[in-house]
Amino acid sequence: MSGHATDAATETFVAHRNLLFTVAYEMLGSAADAEDVLQETWLRWVEVDLEKVSDQRAYLVRVTTRQALNRLRTASRRRESYVGPWLPEPMLTAPDVAEDVELAESVSMAMMLVLETLAPTERAVFVLREAFGFEYDEIAAAVDKTPAAVRQIAHRARRHVDARRPRRTVSAKETRAALESFRRAFETGDVQGLLDVLAPEAVYMGDGGGIKHAALRPILGADKVARLMAGFTGRAGGAGFTLSLGPTVVNGNPALLVRMDGEIDGVMAVHVEDARIAGIYFVRNPEKLSHVASETSLTLR
Structure with a gap:
């Protein structure tokens, strides 16, 4: 050339x-x-x-x-x-991502986990059609299928995602309010404070990748999640670490950056329903934290 x-x-x-x-x-x-x-x-x-x-x-x-x-x-x-649950790699995103509701929803941790349940071709078709709005013939050329087959795959993937995606989009303001209540309770190990902000059916997933300590399977129920969170705070204090949580924006949505003695220990993304936290996704695997120090630009266009 x-x-x-x-x-x-x-x-x-x-x-x-x-x-x-x-x-x-x-x-x-x-x-x-x-x-x-x-x-x-x-x-x-x-x-x-x-x-x-x-x-x-x-x-x-x-x-x-x-x-x-x-x-x-x-x-x-x-x-x-993979050792324990696998969570998507979190990214510190630019402010324009959070302002684009469609984009912020499509890259949210909750939605990315739903996409993980699709077969590879289904995921490709769904992403190109639903997130980026490509025509069926364009998608067909990308995934080496006929347009008719792509339509069927898109319909199947959409039905699968709709059955599992968050019931409604929550405003950033509502998410930040829930996160602030959670932060105060988490930093002090306040079990009751955690119970107050967690939805009864709350789910916790931790990703340490076998490198950092994390639960090896999802924890279900507000009581178990609250005690796990309080225990994490207690262990950090008992080991002489200073634990702090700071607000950040990950994948276009409000989140918390967790630090131990000032060093980044992980990222907590959440899914909020009816002003309470229904899902906590705690990424501690250091191999997945390289994109939380500087902003990444994303776009659907």
Whole structure:
């Protein structure tokens, strides 16, 4: 490829990079894997004769989707041997992500966990259709299916997601209020305070990846979750650590950054229903915390 062609390829790739990253991340739930997919896409893109590509954006999304699908199928097998629950990799996001309600919902920890229950092709079709609004023929070219087959897959995936997704979208203000009550109770080990802010059917999931201590299976019920949280605070204090929680915005939604003696220990994302916390997702695996120190730009367009 000539220097001029390389410049043109670079300009186009950079213009669509945030979109491509968001596609890959929503498909994979891993920022690190999404970055690898973008690198693979770039290596293929610079070999393309741009004059033969009528829709460069669609072409790049198609390549990104195929690379993400390949990686997703491998990751699915790898996650079967993961120690404890596997949670998506949290990302500190720019303010514009939180302002885009549709985008914030599509990358929320709760929604990303629902997407984890889809088969790889179902996930790709759902993400491209529901989140990004691609036409069925465009998706068909990306997943190597007929448009008719893609319609069927999209219908099946949508029905599956609708049965499991959060019942309604909660405002950031409501989530921040619940998080503040939770923070005060958590930092002091106040079991009753935790019970007051937790929904009766609250679920806790911790991801330590076998590197940091975390529950090896989901904890169900407000009483068990409250005592687990209070116990975590007690263990930290007993070991001489100073525990602090600070507000942050992860995946477009209010969350808490957990620090031990000033060092980042993990991220807590939550799902709120009726002003109470129904889901807590605590990512402690240090290999998943590289994207919480600086903002990541995401976009659906």
